[in-house]
Amino acid sequence: MKDIFGKVDAILIKSPDENFFYFTHYHGMWENSFAIVFPDKIEVVAPPLEEGKAHFYKNKKEMESLLKKILNVETVGFNGVSLSYNDFLYLKRLLKVKLVDVSKELKYLRLIKRSDEIAAIKKACRLSLKILNETEMEGKSEKEVVYFIECEMRKRDALPSFPTIVAFGKNTASPHHIPENKKFVTPALVDMGARYNGYCADITRTFVEKRGKKLYEIVESALYLAIDEMREGVKAKEVYKKVEKFFAKHGYKMRHALGHSIGINVHDGYSINENADFVLKENMVFAVEPAVYLKNYGIRIEEDVVIRKNRAEIIR
Amino acid sequence: MKDIFGKVDAILIKSPDENFFYFTHYHGMWENSFAIVFPDKIEVVAPPLEEGKAHFYKNKKEMESLLKKILNVETVGFNGVSLSYNDFLYLKRLLKVKLVDVSKELKYLRLIKRSDEIAAIKKACRLSLKILNETEMEGKSEKEVVYFIECEMRKRDALPSFPTIVAFGKNTASPHHIPENKKFVTPALVDMGARYNGYCADITRTFVEKRGKKLYEIVESALYLAIDEMREGVKAKEVYKKVEKFFAKHGYKMRHALGHSIGINVHDGYSINENADFVLKENMVFAVEPAVYLKNYGIRIEEDVVIRKNRAEIIR
Numbered sequence: 001m002k003d004i005f006g007k008v009d010a011i012l013i014k015s016p017d018e019n020f021f022y023f024t025h026y027h028g029m030w031e032n033s034f035a036i037v038f039p040d041k042i043e044v045v046a047p048p049l050e051e052g053k054a055h056f057y058k059n060k061k062e063m064e065s066l067l068k069k070i071l072n073v074e075t076v077g078f079n080g081v082s083l084s085y086n087d088f089l090y091l092k093r094l095l096k097v098k099l100v101d102v103s104k105e106l107k108y109l110r111l112i113k114r115s116d117e118i119a120a121i122k123k124a125c126r127l128s129l130k131i132l133n134e135t136e137m138e139g140k141s142e143k144e145v146v147y148f149i150e151c152e153m154r155k156r157d158a159l160p161s162f163p164t165i166v167a168f169g170k171n172t173a174s175p176h177h178i179p180e181n182k183k184f185v186t187p188a189l190v191d192m193g194a195r196y197n198g199y200c201a202d203i204t205r206t207f208v209e210k211r212g213k214k215l216y217e218i219v220e221s222a223l224y225l226a227i228d229e230m231r232e233g234v235k236a237k238e239v240y241k242k243v244e245k246f247f248a249k250h251g252y253k254m255r256h257a258l259g260h261s262i263g264i265n266v267h268d269g270y271s272i273n274e275n276a277d278f279v280l281k282e283n284m285v286f287a288v289e290p291a292v293y294l295k296n297y298g299i300r301i302e303e304d305v306v307i308r309k310n311r312a313e314i315i316r
Numbered sequence: 317m318k319d320i321f322g323k324v325d326a327i328l329i330k331s332p333d334e335n336f337f338y339f340t341h342y343h344g345m346w347e348n349s350f351a352i353v354f355p356d357k358i359e360v361v362a363p364p365l366e367e368g369k370a371h372f373y374k375n376k377k378e379m380e381s382l383l384k385k386i387l388n389v390e391t392v393g394f395n396g397v398s399l400s401y402n403d404f405l406y407l408k409r410l411l412k413v414k415l416v417d418v419s420k421e422l423k424y425l426r427l428i429k430r431s432d433e434i435a436a437i438k439k440a441c442r443l444s445l446k447i448l449n450e451t452e453m454e455g456k457s458e459k460e461v462v463y464f465i466e467c468e469m470r471k472r473d474a475l476p477s478f479p480t481i482v483a484f485g486k487n488t489a490s491p492h493h494i495p496e497n498k499k500f501v502t503p504a505l506v507d508m509g510a511r512y513n514g515y516c517a518d519i520t521r522t523f524v525e526k527r528g529k530k531l532y533e534i535v536e537s538a539l540y541l542a543i544d545e546m547r548e549g550v551k552a553k554e555v556y557k558k559v560e561k562f563f564a565k566h567g568y569k570m571r572h573a574l575g576h577s578i579g580i581n582v583h584d585g586y587s588i589n590e591n592a593d594f595v596l597k598e599n600m601v602f603a604v605e606p607a608v609y610l611k612n613y614g615i616r617i618e619e620d621v622v623i624r625k626n627r628a629e630i631i632r
Binding site for chain 1: 343344345347364365366367394396397398399400401402403404417419459462463466467470471473478479490491492493494571572583
């Protein structure tokens, strides 16, 4: 936060933007709402439909005068990757302030998790693993497995972090397969995660019998190779390159990033790929998902890890 | 569409933007993907993770050269309410074209539904009504009713169009109540809707016993007053004003808009409020939701309607 407040006097977040939840912790719809973040306090400006502490406005005129009154400062940060072009023009005209894009700083702020965020992600992971363990696939279609998983989430006060992927047989060859009525055969891939209290898990398992067993072991080795490499001080792209090299040795190529930061979003801003120049720091949280896709099937294994000083801890 | 192509040679939509689905009909994640809409064809540029017809790029350089090659025109429309400020600057630098905001035209294009869209909304409404009819509330908590409804949606290949609202007793006094563990008492309000095949329903029922019965009848009258007023050629704000006047006669005031267009989004762009200057046209679809909120409870009733030439048809 020091990073940002060295540059601007306040940060203006307009919903929908996950940073609205990040700063306010407010669930709900919060349409046409603003979070105004100061070093020592947060003000919310919103229409009077939500539950929470806010300056509620009845019409546009009231909204505008509230924003102008609260933002009585010189420079205001905004999230350039989320604020729309039209909203930018509108706010620029309305507020007589200097608007500064702080999207990079916000993204980095979100990368290093607070302890309450790590606790929330842990809960989401544990809930997801529990449901995964209870999931029966034999005799079911891909869609039926998806419905089971997502219903179980809902019953436990959670939502899917992303549309659950269930892929059987040849369908595992596609990284983002859309579940259909195909009946269970192995390899069987489940990529799922609960969003609980606003935070996401992202876990993949591939179940193999004979076919794919050898490849499974290679992908599993890649997973542990990556996790063993991850700790404070290591450049993310170095981890990627190690795994890439390992796969290359076996004649395989990675088709997507090795992993990504998770948090309020399942893809929370940073990718672990060949260009990932950022350095791993304590309390970053990643999904690590090495995968190999062949013509007739694919294997992906994904765990969520917290970076500690000397190691990465698989969330269990 | 003529409207738009009189102004620009092509429209560039960057995901996430619901217009990506509107034009391509592609489900799935489609991160960092572009739909490029010409009068006679649609081109998609995307990373190679999705299933569908697209120009798949492996890296940023490939993406940029594809975009430049396909957008070999003079003026390109973009969606100013969705494209982020940073993406606008990026695309402006990349493409040597004139960028024109066509957000108003896109919003209006979406307001008048194609017949396949009306059919999809009908399916979503029918599914929602079916689930509502099967919902038992006695003895259950607000959250338990939400879980039942959303699981039933999931089992039938649908998702919630928005977080289901269930409010019992005093909690009905808040328009956007967040469900909690409160046990069933009347008035009991359920505001729900399925998204099926990409299209939304939005339906509210309030169940009353003695308390609220009189107010229920007033709100119900307001609903039918509104629907009877809606037909091709009528200004939306005139409908709002009729209802506002009717409520005022009974000593009540509206706390939110009378309704909103529905479609791919549950709030699909247009509000029926005191400033709604647009004219109702055939094949527009709205959720109509008159409501009165008192200190201790509230009543809201909501139906989805299609505008026809001489009337509005409640979707059943």
